Amino acid sequence: MGVELRGLTVRFGSTTALDAVDLTIPAGTVCGLLGRNGSGKTTMLSVLAAFRRPTAGAVLVDGEDPWENPRVLQDVCLVRESGDVLADLPMRENLAYVAGARPRFDADVAGALMDRFELDPAKRPDRLSRGQRSAFGVVVGLASRTALTLLDEVHLGMDAPSRYAFYDALLEEYVAHPRTIVLSSHLIDEVQRLLETVVILHRGGVLLTEDAETLRGRGVSVTGPAEAVEEFTAGHQVLSRQQLGRTVQAMIHGEVPPEAAARAVASGLELGPVDLQDLFVHLTAEGPR
Numbered sequence: 581m582g583v584e585l586r587g588l589t590v591r592f593g594s595t596t597a598l599d600a601v602d603l604t605i606p607a608g609t610v611c612g613l614l615g616r617n618g619s620g621k622t623t624m625l626s627v628l629a630a631f632r633r634p635t636a637g638a639v640l641v642d643g644e645d646p647w648e649n650p651r652v653l654q655d656v657c658l659v660r661e662s663g664d665v666l667a668d669l670p671m672r673e674n675l676a677y678v679a680g681a682r683p684r685f686d687a688d689v690a691g692a693l694m695d696r697f698e699l700d701p702a703k704r705p706d707r708l709s710r711g712q713r714s715a716f717g718v719v720v721g722l723a724s725r726t727a728l729t730l731l732d733e734v735h736l737g738m739d740a741p742s743r744y745a746f747y748d749a750l751l752e753e754y755v756a757h758p759r760t761i762v763l764s765s766h767l768i769d770e771v772q773r774l775l776e777t778v779v780i781l782h783r784g785g786v787l788l789t790e791d792a793e794t795l796r797g798r799g800v801s802v803t804g805p806a807e808a809v810e811e812f813t814a815g816h817q818v819l820s821r822q823q824l825g826r827t828v829q830a831m832i833h834g835e836v837p838p839e840a841a842a843r844a845v846a847s848g849l850e851l852g853p854v855d856l857q858d859l860f861v862h863l864t865a866e867g868p869r
């Protein structure tokens with residue numbers, strides 16, 4: 581299921597959370613929805629899942645308005661960090677409920693993920709730790725196998741090993757059963773390897789939408805002896821710089837002509853793609869709202 585937003589506006593009283601947003605998310609992609617606090621990510625995902633009606637504009641999921649649309653909504657799953665499950669029912673019953681609502685739900689996948697995250701199906705979500713509740717949200721989101729899966733900061737409470745298990749599970753599931761997955765996250769360093777397309781929201785608008793490879797091509801990382809790196813980066817906009825002993829790694833914004841890149845490599849410097857997090861900080865840096 582692809583997504584198309586045309587002039588999407590959502591207001592909360594005097595606050596405009598989304599301001600005339602036009603956006604296309606193609607079907608069958610893992611899309612990273614990035615943005616600073618309050619940029620409108622949760623609002624956008626809530627509208628896509630028909631949890632909320634827009635103030636103005638059009639939302640099309642698989643070509644149709646999702647609002648009160650059973651055909652579309654049975655194949656759309658939004659999981660938020662809060663879990664979106666029945667907190668006072670054992671997880672086993674929660675999964676049975678989800679299975680009844682989601683035609684593509686896969687009980688074997690759910691069972692395997694429950695084991696992977698060491699979740700006891702007899703336990704109720706309101707008796708779990710924060711990270712375990714997040715992990716259960718991941719189980720519901722991935723095992724539902726919906727054509728549009730919206731994961732809103734779902735991994736925020738999970739510890740590092742659980743988050744990496746989540747990333748692996750997401751990729752395995754996506755490869756086995758391609759679908760459209762929109763993942764909102766502040767952990768850009770960690771999730772960047774999963775993303776095929778990136779949407780950056782900023783102050784209620786789309787700052788950019790690009791495929792991840794093109795975005796990484798908007799800058800270069802250069803690593804090597806301090807003096808050589810300083811010489812190479814002179815005249816470029818440096819996004820970040822880290823030094824370990826005499827070795828420096830710097831991220832620069834902008835393209836490097838092929839001849840300059842070849843000279844740098846010949847002189848012993850290592851060039852690579854820019855770090856998405858540094859680029860994000862640079863593109864959205866205007867101070868707090």
Ligand SMILES: Nc1ncnc2c1ncn2[C@@H]1O[C@H](COP(=O)(O)OP(=O)(O)OP(=O)(O)O)[C@@H](O)[C@H]1O
Nearest residue numbers: 592595596597615616617618619620621622623624
């Ligand atoms: N129910 C609400 N009532 C009033 N204002 C709201 C409501 N929900 C969101 N907002 C406002 O809308 C804007 C966008 O909020 P939203 O939750 O979509 O941002 P976000 O990008 O998900 O942020 P974060 O990264 O902090 O979770 C913010 O200014 C927020 O204060």
